[in-house]
Amino acid sequence: MNSTKRCTIHDIARQLNISASTVSRALNDHPRISQQMRIAVHDLARELNYHPDFRGLSLRSGSGRTLGVLVPQVDRYFFATVLRGIDDVATEHGYDVLICQSYESIAKETALVTSLLNGKVDGLIASVSIETTDDHHFRQLMKKNIPLVFFDRPLDTLNVSKVLIDDFKGSVDAVEHLIAGGRRKIAHFAGPQHIRVYKDRTAGYLHALKQHHLEVIKDLIIPNTITQQTGYRSMKSILAMTPRPDAIFSSGDYSALGALLFAREAGLSVPDEISIAGFANEPFCPLVNPPLTSVDQQAQEMGRQAAILLIKEILRKEKHPIPSTVVLEPRLIIRESSHRLFEPFP
């Protein structure tokens, strides 16, 4: 009775002097099982605390009801939040989530993806490492008919579903918000332009200026400024300009924060003398002083959408998936670092 081992249908069968098939059918409410047998089996199963073993089920059915998630690191807020979105949807549909972290290493990523081909997951949601350009490990997955969905950082060489965010529009929104606040000389912290998201953000900045007939001044675009340190230093050089810019749109929150901190040290009031807006809506944005205006990336929704797409492809099975791309709208979160000073122009 003090069964330390797990309980199987065979254990139940033995105790009731019946076959395992009958137990299985009784538990699954097969129509050809008598009422009393059904009840007897259910009762004993409950009593023995029986739960069907996932591996046996999975081996037979082909599905282990597990989604794989591949991200650079979960201890970055963005990815942790995406993961939450994925988990929400997965749970709704009875899937568990297996997590893999590449730590931005292509070697680790390849190893992880390869190890997933062996039946551990029904499908994979991935955001590739910064190093990744080759796609052969993902092609292997696809060859084995394991559905794949990218988010945020896709590999464009693969024809699979993706969930992205409209960085361009987010940037346009932010810059237009600054313009609406009366800002006319808007500097820009740009990121490394070989990365799509940063290129799009800079493009959005340029587009917004042009839309509003503001001159694009080359010196106001500070390249490669995405860390707190570089933001701090870039702010220093910006403030030395005459006439001084009256706003900054940064491609990232950390550099925006660096700018904020330097401004304070320089005795400059934000937003009275200079407005600042960042991108990503990191958790520290509402916590700094003044709270930082930023563009939210809808991380949780991104996770949800990715999971929905993946589960659809898993269920479709066999049939060729029809890759679709979901582009999410970012949301401008206006905080005090950019409060309006003047009425927006009509």
Place this chain on the structure above:
Amino acid sequence: MNSTKRCTIHDIARQLNISASTVSRALNDHPRISQQMRIAVHDLARELNYHPDFRGLSLRSGSGRTLGVLVPQVDRYFFATVLRGIDDVATEHGYDVLICQSYESIAKETALVTSLLNGKVDGLIASVSIETTDDHHFRQLMKKNIPLVFFDRPLDTLNVSKVLIDDFKGSVDAVEHLIAGGRRKIAHFAGPQHIRVYKDRTAGYLHALKQHHLEVIKDLIIPNTITQQTGYRSMKSILAMTPRPDAIFSSGDYSALGALLFAREAGLSVPDEISIAGFANEPFCPLVNPPLTSVDQQAQEMGRQAAILLIKEILRKEKHPIPSTVVLEPRLIIRESSHRLFEPFP
């Protein structure tokens, strides 16, 4: 050739006109397999991109090389960081990590734990939800011989391994640091005292004061102050006192931040006029102005230790585990919000 299905040992066997057993043995370098057969099998396996199916393996061997992790939410920095520690160790030992989030709900937690009894994981690392007092779902796990390790939030009714942090010592360190900086009138933001960690932190505060023969002033202990809002408000009332306290030790970083923000608004210099130290070392601590002194909880190390304990128990198998408790030393991270003004006393 265009095999869209996965490749099994039987596929290899068929192509080489041998039995599956031989393939299995050849791949596992069984001594009784001829060299040429071994090579032939290995070559074909590589060519067909064969990977042993995890479910078959798991069903036979009993181990699926998967660790379960149960946390309230991964999008909280502390848990995400613990998860990283777990993942590091798990990967080193060839385990994957299955993630479960209770969202602080006992119902969800129970459902999750129950669904894990069915062979999906070899063991579980858990931090229970804030609601959890009952332990029957964990007892079920233990009955099925699935190893269990708690971290940070254990259930004391269960005799299993745990990894904790010494909140008491962390608090003593922080308060002694303030004292060493010349502070004599140190206020304290306390958390809900029915939660162990907060009780310990307050106890550490009291202990440090007594050790240094400082009077414990009841009015200086502000209860239930762990959010940014309550920190802000509590700071207001503290600053109205005469004589004004010259330091605050907060049981949490968010309330410390609230205090920081109010101090700035009140035109009070931190740390010149009042020092502030928090607890948890949230990621925003180094980012605010001035950077916030805090006590780091060694989250990653906590995850590593938990994973090490769990894997040990998994490998020990069958035999009765000997529960052990690891208590980690927290680390005081001194930042500008508490820079010393005076030389410490001898």
Place this chain on the structure above:
DNA sequence: ATTCGTTGCGCAATCGATTGCACAAAAATA
């Protein structure tokens, strides 16, 4: 009384991999 349909259940195969045992053929020994 015979036939047919239904009900209730067991046998055995299956999913993928491993492994104890048996049994040849080859090699080593007497």
Place this chain on the structure above:
DNA sequence: TATTTTTGTGCAATCGATTGCGCAACGAAT
């Protein structure tokens, strides 16, 4: 040459659950 040992491989069971098929037993219809 006869016997023993070693080597190389296959058969079949196993892990846990499901399911097509077969086969009784029973009731209803002819």
